[in-house]
Amino acid sequence: xxxxxxxxxxxxxxxSAVTFQFPALFTEKGVLISHLRFLYTKRNKSQSWLERNxxxxxxxxxxxxxxxxxxxxxxxxxxxxxxxxxFGTVENEQDPTGLYWRPRKSEDVNVLLGHxxxxxxxxxxxxxxxxxxxxxxxxxxxxxxxxxxxxxxxRHSRCFLNHLNxxxxxxxxxxxxxxxxxxxxxxxxxxYRFPEEYFNRLFNDGFKSSCGHQDYASQLIxxxxxxxxxxxxxxxxxxxxxxxxxxxxxxxxxxxFHPSDGKAPETGFNNRRDYxxxxxxxxxxxxxxxxxxxxxxxxxxxxxxxxxxxxxxxxPAHKAIEFTLLLQKYLSLRVNGxxxxxxxxxxxxxxxxxxxxxxxxxxxxxxxxxxxxxxxxTCHGHRHSYGYRLREYGFNQLEIQKAxxxxxxxxxxxxxxxxxxxxxxxxxxx
Numbered sequence: 001x002x003x004x005x006x007x008x009x010x011x012x013x014x015x016s017a018v019t020f021q022f023p024a025l026f027t028e029k030g031v032l033i034s035h036l037r038f039l040y041t042k043r044n045k046s047q048s049w050l051e052r053n054x055x056x057x058x059x060x061x062x063x064x065x066x067x068x069x070x071x072x073x074x075x076x077x078x079x080x081x082x083x084x085x086x087f088g089t090v091e092n093e094q095d096p097t098g099l100y101w102r103p104r105k106s107e108d109v110n111v112l113l114g115h116x117x118x119x120x121x122x123x124x125x126x127x128x129x130x131x132x133x134x135x136x137x138x139x140x141x142x143x144x145x146x147x148x149x150x151x152x153x154x155r156h157s158r159c160f161l162n163h164l165n166x167x168x169x170x171x172x173x174x175x176x177x178x179x180x181x182x183x184x185x186x187x188x189x190x191x192y193r194f195p196e197e198y199f200n201r202l203f204n205d206g207f208k209s210s211c212g213h214q215d216y217a218s219q220l221i222x223x224x225x226x227x228x229x230x231x232x233x234x235x236x237x238x239x240x241x242x243x244x245x246x247x248x249x250x251x252x253x254x255x256x257f258h259p260s261d262g263k264a265p266e267t268g269f270n271n272r273r274d275y276x277x278x279x280x281x282x283x284x285x286x287x288x289x290x291x292x293x294x295x296x297x298x299x300x301x302x303x304x305x306x307x308x309x310x311x312x313x314x315x316p317a318h319k320a321i322e323f324t325l326l327l328q329k330y331l332s333l334r335v336n337g338x339x340x341x342x343x344x345x346x347x348x349x350x351x352x353x354x355x356x357x358x359x360x361x362x363x364x365x366x367x368x369x370x371x372x373x374x375x376x377x378t379c380h381g382h383r384h385s386y387g388y389r390l391r392e393y394g395f396n397q398l399e400i401q402k403a404x405x406x407x408x409x410x411x412x413x414x415x416x417x418x419x420x421x422x423x424x425x426x427x428x429x430x
Contacts, residue, residue, distance in 0.1 A: 002028055002065040004058055008289055011036050021289060023054040025061065032057070038122045046297065047290050056115035059085075066097040078116070085109045086181055106181040191414045192376035193384035198367060199226060206363025216330035217343050217351060218359050220323065225382035227319040228312040229404050230256065232379045236285060236296035236353055239340040241265035242309075243327065251320035252327060254312040255305075259298055260284035263307035265340065280339055293352050301405035313403045315390060387415035 009024040009031070022039045025032040035057055039050055063081045071077040088103040089095045104112075194202075203222060207215040224230045224238075234256050242255045242265070257263065257272060264275035276282040286298035304310045314320035337348030345351050360379050361371045371377050376384065383404075390400045400412040 004061045004065065006054060006058055009036070011040060013037075013040050023051055023289070025054065025058055027061065032061075034123060034126070035119065037126075038119050041122065046286065047288070047295065048297065051290055052111065053115040053119065056112040057119060059112065060116055062099065063097070066099055082109065082113060085112060109181055191384045191387075192374055192381055193388050194226065194376045194381035196385065196389075198369060199385075201367045202363055206366050207359065208366075215359065216326060216333065218356060218363070220326055220330055221343065221356060222360075222382060223319065223323050223326070224254070224312065225379065226385055227314050227316070227323075228254065229315075229383055229386035230312060231297075231299055231301075231383060232353060232356070233286075233297040233299070234301070236341065236343065236351065237298070238342045239265055240331075240342050241340070243342070245324055246320075249321065250324050251314070251317070252323040253320075254323075255309045256301075256312065258303060258308040259286045259296075261308050263309070276340070282339065293354070294350060296353055300407070302401075302407045304402075304405075310405050315386070315393075315403070384415075387412060391415045 005026045006023055007026060008021055010019050011022050011024075012019050020040065020043055022036055022043075024036055035054070039053065042050065042053070060078075060081055063084060064077070067077075067080075069080075071080065084097075084099070084101055085104050086106070086109055089097045089099045089101045203219060207218040207222070209215050221232075221235045224235050225232060237256060237259045238254065239257075242257065244253045245251070246253055260271065260273040262272045264270070264272055266275065266279075269275040269278065273284050276284060282294070285294050285296040288295040301310060314323065335344050335346060335348040337344050337350065339350045341350045343351035345355065357379060364371045364377045369375065369377050373381075375381075387400060387404055390403055395403070397409055397412060397416055400415060401409045404412055406412055
């Protein structure tokens with residue numbers, strides 16, 4: 001009987017190599033070792049990327065196992081697979097494949113197809129031209145070639161040192177034989193931010209411990225997001241030693257380091273990966289699987305210091321002083337554990353994203369709101385509030401980019417772009 005099962009495995013490329021943990025696919029014939037080797041070549045990718053790639057290959061294998069039709073080529077099979085993703089497998093309440101897939105969004109289909117194509121290209125490189133190509137290249141039409149050139153110039157127009165990357169005419173004159181659905185051109189009206197009129201209530205009344213005391217750790221995390229613009233995952237990369245105090249103003253100076261390559265807080269270590277492994281027998285938190293309690297992602301923000309870090313820019317600036325006062329209260333009660341991270345739970349273990357997200361949801365409910373992305377009441381809504389606040393106080397695009405540590409100036413356009421209501425209001429005034 002055919003089956004596909006996903007499990008986490010430890011993988012070593014050779015005897016002297018470091019052990020990595022990857023998601024692996026098992027079939028009735030054993031582990032799909034070629035995919036594990038492919039993931040090893042992509043080991044520097046994020047855990048989210050590795051998981052998504054594994055999911056894409058899992059879907060393809062399940063589709064192949066449940067096929068009742070025969071296809072003349074591997075490319076035709078892939079095209080049928082893309083159709084199944086786009087339109088689902090159920091027709092007239094019947095599904096001969098037994099998959100019962102529902103239609104997926106165009107963006108999702110393109111991402112999954114990209115993962116499959118990347119894996120198949122790896123197989124082509126390893127095995128040469130002997131195997132039939134699943135998604136071969138074909139000569140692009142004139143319109144397709146023009147669109148590829150337009151996309152190239154748009155993508156590289158603001159890329160640093162873009163003059164070093166010049167594709168050949170031949171490179172952009174070929175396209176894939178199988179493509180996903182056309183991407184929709186979307187102008188997002190706005191991103192949802194936490195409502196400012198409720199923030200003080202959330203901060204003062206929302207975060208309470210089980211015995212009714214203030215939860216200082218959660219308040220500090222919310223301050224880092226709401227007044228410092230950090231992503232939630234970045235808060236859990238901060239060490240106790242990453243914070244210093246300005247002796248003149250008393251303001252907190254918070255640095256966020258790259259979780260693995262950043263400079264270690266003590267001498268004698270090559271980087272933070274070396275420091276965590278040697279002193280605490282831990283891995284960088286972005287390298288744990290997503291289902292591990294210590295997992296905290298890393299979105300590759302713009303690093304501004306040679307030690308591979310960036311500094312949190314509190315706004316309004318006086319919030320950095322309030323952060324210092326709250327930090328002193330927290331550290332006086334903090335339960336120390338065998339880890340360097342700033343935030344610990346009541347047992348001394350490193351605090352987790354999952355636990356804080358639940359605390360934040362409980363706090364939102366406690367003040368009479370519901371947790372919903374559309375309401376801006378999720379954790380990420382605080383970062384959006386930070387971006388909007390900078391815009392409201394007249395910061396320009398490049399300044400907002402620096403404050404929010406975006407690599408591209410265009411990433412902060414969501415905070416600068418006028419909303420539909422603002423455009424209508426201006427029309428009414430003319």
